[in-house]
Amino acid sequence: MDENKPNRINTIDLENDYLKLVHRNENPFPLDIFPNELQEIIFEFLNVFKFNLDYLGAGVLAAASAAIGRSHQLQVKPGWIVKANLFTVIVGKPGDAKTPALSLCFKPINKADKKYFSEYNALMDDYEKSLNDKAENKEQLNKPYLKKILMNDYTPEALILAHSYNKNGLCILVDELVSLLKNLTRYTNSGEEEALLSYWSGATISKDRTSSRSIRINDPFIGLIGGIQIGALKELAKGGKKSNGFMDRLLFVYPENLEKVLWNNNEIDKIHLTNYNNIISNLLDLKNDSQDSPVILKIEKKAQEFLNTWQNNNKTVDLFEYERGISVKLEDYIYRFSLIIQLLSSAIVEGENKAEVQLAAVKGGIKLYDYFFHNAMKVRDQLAPKNYLESLTPLKKAILKDLPNTFSKEVSMKLACKVIDGKPRISERSLHTLLKDEKLFIKVSHGEYEKVIKDKSN
Structure with a gap:
């Protein structure tokens, strides 16, 4: 560090430290994965709207994913290409402002869809006028189509048709995810639930239609985000969803310790809304760089080496069988x-690398792994069968048997x-x-534990 350069306090770091101190959240959304400029906007949203910080962080991440679409992809290795689509579930109780938080995060994309709809209406007016003006050669007129990014209420066929109109991709945004899944049961004979798994993977979509032209989308992009109430989580385990991946x-x-959203008279500085709109708009404009083919990024060597080392040492799969899939x-x-x-970062920081995924981005990705893994375990615990001990893996049963009724962390290790x-x-x-x-x-005290179900032999 240059000794002549004055030290400066980073206000974003202070905000993060303050939240950790006040809320004492064991698993907060890692906001520091975002550039400081975006963190500042999210903190302003928090201070004014009082939405849960996890909802805001995850909402921004999902909105960025939807804006990028298929325009830019990552080549891990030749033949291994990764897209940016996410399947996100916002969990909470009624009145936790899940929907308003997502509406705020997706506002720039809704603005883009509003523009597409206005253009579509103008084209339809011209089309209908031409139909009335020209008695002959009506078959030569091309009917306009509506381009959109967000899908709310749809049939599977309508989803694919909408994707054919917007090659850069779609994002399914619903208030209640359970309603979407229940609607899909109407189409199980044609495998629409399995289609969601295919959409996640980005596999080619091909739809043969008897009434009109068949559709094929070679490089699809479909994201998903929706809310669900805590009491409805069990719906996600029905119909094979728990076993089919x-x-x-x-x-x-x-989020932990969800608090009531308190009304207030705080007003947001419009510059923050403008800046956020510009960031997401910059991501939407990336499709202009890709034209018909996506831009393929590579991962820098030191970032890949760092990730390889982390993955090779990630031993979470050696304890629980159900952890492996997650x-x-x-x-x-x-x-x-x-x-x-x-x-x-490239949409915010001028001159930031847009050709390679760098180490800082990979470290941020690992932080998100930890965050979402913790939440997945929390959900799985709630969905565990009542006879919990019988559901344990043989390894877990053996460890539980070896531990005394009360023990220290050192003894457990x-x-x-x-x-x-060996x-x-x-x-x-x-x-x-x-x-x-x-x-x-x-956990009885620091470093001291007690079994919930005592072993009488101990």
Whole structure:
């Protein structure tokens, strides 16, 4: 550091530290993944509208994803291309302002859709006028189509048709995700639930239609974000969604200690709304760079090496069987997160690299992995069967049996992480996750634990 350069206090860091101190959230949304300019806007939204910070952070991330669409993609390796689409679920109680928070975050995209609709109406007026003016050659007139980004209420066929009108992609934005899933059950005979899994993967969409022309979308982009009430989470496990990988693809935003949204007389400085609109608009304009083919970014070497090391040492899958699917999908998501973070930086910071995903973006992606993994475990715990002990994996049962009724963290590390066949039975990180399971353990004091269900033999 240059000794002659004066030290300056970063107000964004102070805001983050203040929130951690006041709210004491065990798993806050990692706002520091965003550039400072965007963090400042989000803090202003928080101070004025009092929406939950997790809702705002995740809403901005999802809006950025929708704005990017298929315009820019990340090449991990030749033949392995990653898009930026996300499947996000906003969890809360009635009155937690889930919908207003998302409306605020998606306002610039709604503004773009409003413009598309105005253009469509003008073209339809001209088209209908031409139909009336020309008695002959009416078949030569091309009927205008409505281009849009956001889909709210739709049939599966309408979704694909809308995508054919907007090659850059769509985002399904719904107030209540359960309603969407229930509607999909009307189409299970044609595999529409499985189609959602395909949309997440970005596989080619082909739809043969008997009444009109068939549709094929070679490089689709479809994102999803919607709200769900805590009591309705069990609906996500019905109809095979828990076993077919659908739930593993969902990014749960499940804040702790949700507080009532307090009304106030605070007014937002319009410059923050303008700046936010400009950031998302810059991402929307990326499609102009891609023309017909997406721009392919690569990941810089040191960033890939860092991520490889992290992934090789990520041992969350060695304890719970059901963690494997969640962990693997979230590891895939890291590339999507990193791509979004990098493009957000390039949309804000002049001269920022738009050809490579850099180390800072990858580190931000890993922070999002940790955040969403914690929330996924929280949801899974709520959906666990009543006979919880019987649902445990053999390894988890063995560790539980080895632990005394009361024990210290040091004792648990010695017993649970004992070396078998030359390697620890589980990692310290997995043990830490296990000790946080409130169905099994109570934290009596710092470093001291007690079993919820006592072993009479101990």
